[in-house]
Amino acid sequence: MALQRSGSTGQGQRRAGRQPQPLPRHPGGGVGNDDLGTLSSWYVMATLGFQPVTPGSGLLALNSPRVEAATLRLGDKSLTITAAGAHESLPRYTRSLSVDGAKHEATWIDVNDLRRATSLNYELSSTADGLSWGTARDAWLPSTSAPLKxxxxxxxxxxxxxxxxxxxxxxxxxxxxxxxxxxxxxxxxxxxxxxxxxxxxxxxxxxxxxxxxxxxxxxxxxxxxxxxxxxxxxxxxxxxxxxxxxxxxxxxxxxxxxxxxxxxxxxxxx
Missing domain, CATH: 2.60.40.10 (Immunoglobulins)
Structure with a gap:
C-alpha cells in the first residue's frame, strides 16, 4: 500500500500479485498462519481487486483482480467486477478503471462508494510499461495520519x-x-x-x-x-x-x- 501512495502503481500491482505465493495450500503454507481469518479475508478481497487500509478508516486500496469476473451481493444489490485478462498467478497491471461507467483515477475507493456502486470494470495489461493509471499525486492513496489540507x-x-x-x-x-x-x-x-x-x-x-x-x-x-x-x-x-x-x-x-x-x-x- 505504501507503493500505492508513492505513484509506483506498477510495483504495487506486482507485489500484490506475488503476495499469496509464499502461502500455498499445505501445512507449511497458509494453515496455521491465517491470523484468525485475517489473511484469508485479505486474500479474497485482494483477489477481487481491493483491500482494506486502516481499520475504521473505510478506505480500500485498489489493485488488479486475480479473477476475470465476479459478482458480490451487498445487501439488496449486486456489484459486478470485470477484469478481462486477469490471471491467478501471473502479475497484471491496471491500465484503467471505471466505476459505474465513470473513469476512476484514484488508487483507492471509499467503502461507502463501493457499496453504492453496481460495477467495477478493470482494463488490465501484462506489462507496467507506459501505464499512467494512479501515478498522479491526486490519485495516490491518502494518508490517514497526515490527511489532505x-x-x-x-x-x-x-x-x-x-x-x-x-x-x-x-x-x-x-x-x-x-x-x-x-x-x-x-x-x-x-x-x-x-x-x-x-x-x-x-x-x-x-x-x-x-x-x-x-x-x-x-x-x-x-x-x-x-x-x-x-x-x-x-x-x-x-x-x-x-x-x-x-x-x-x-x-x-x-x-x-x-x-x-x-x-x-x-x-x-x-
Missing amino acids: ADVTASVKASQDVHLKKATEHTLGTVSAVRSAGTSGAGEAIASWRLPVQATLTVDGQPVPVRAVAKGDSRELVASLPALKGGKHQAVLTVRQAGGVDRGAPEVFAPVTTSFQLFASARPAK
Missing part, C-alpha cells in the same frame, strides 16, 4: 452585471485549491475530482441555487439567478467541502465566504 480561494468579481427582470444562468467566478503549507506537495493545485466543493448563495438574503462545475484543477460557480429588479443587489457566497474527501479525516478546509454586488440592468455589460 487545502487553501481554497473563491475568485469572484466584487461587482457583476446581470440582465434586468430575466431569470438566467450566470457564472459568478471560480474556486481553486492548493495543498496547504507544511503538507506534502505544498502549493500544488488540487484537481477538482480530488476535492469536490459545494456552494450556497443568497441574493438580498434569499437563497439562490448555485452549482460547482468541475473544470480541471478549478471549479466554475454557476448560479440560477431569478428575475431581479433594476439596481444593486447584495450577494453572499459560501464555499464548503462537499462531503468527506478522505473517510474519517478532518475537514480539508474551513468554509470560505465572500460578499459581492449584482447590478441588474436592461443591457448588462459584457
Whole structure:
C-alpha cells in the first residue's frame, strides 16, 4: 500500500500479485498462519481487486483482480467486477478503471462508494510499461495520519452585471485549491475530482441555487439567478467541502465566504 501512495502503481500491482505465493495450500503454507481469518479475508478481497487500509478508516486500496469476473451481493444489490485478462498467478497491471461507467483515477475507493456502486470494470495489461493509471499525486492513496489540507480561494468579481427582470444562468467566478503549507506537495493545485466543493448563495438574503462545475484543477460557480429588479443587489457566497474527501479525516478546509454586488440592468455589460 505504501507503493500505492508513492505513484509506483506498477510495483504495487506486482507485489500484490506475488503476495499469496509464499502461502500455498499445505501445512507449511497458509494453515496455521491465517491470523484468525485475517489473511484469508485479505486474500479474497485482494483477489477481487481491493483491500482494506486502516481499520475504521473505510478506505480500500485498489489493485488488479486475480479473477476475470465476479459478482458480490451487498445487501439488496449486486456489484459486478470485470477484469478481462486477469490471471491467478501471473502479475497484471491496471491500465484503467471505471466505476459505474465513470473513469476512476484514484488508487483507492471509499467503502461507502463501493457499496453504492453496481460495477467495477478493470482494463488490465501484462506489462507496467507506459501505464499512467494512479501515478498522479491526486490519485495516490491518502494518508490517514497526515490527511489532505487545502487553501481554497473563491475568485469572484466584487461587482457583476446581470440582465434586468430575466431569470438566467450566470457564472459568478471560480474556486481553486492548493495543498496547504507544511503538507506534502505544498502549493500544488488540487484537481477538482480530488476535492469536490459545494456552494450556497443568497441574493438580498434569499437563497439562490448555485452549482460547482468541475473544470480541471478549478471549479466554475454557476448560479440560477431569478428575475431581479433594476439596481444593486447584495450577494453572499459560501464555499464548503462537499462531503468527506478522505473517510474519517478532518475537514480539508474551513468554509470560505465572500460578499459581492449584482447590478441588474436592461443591457448588462459584457
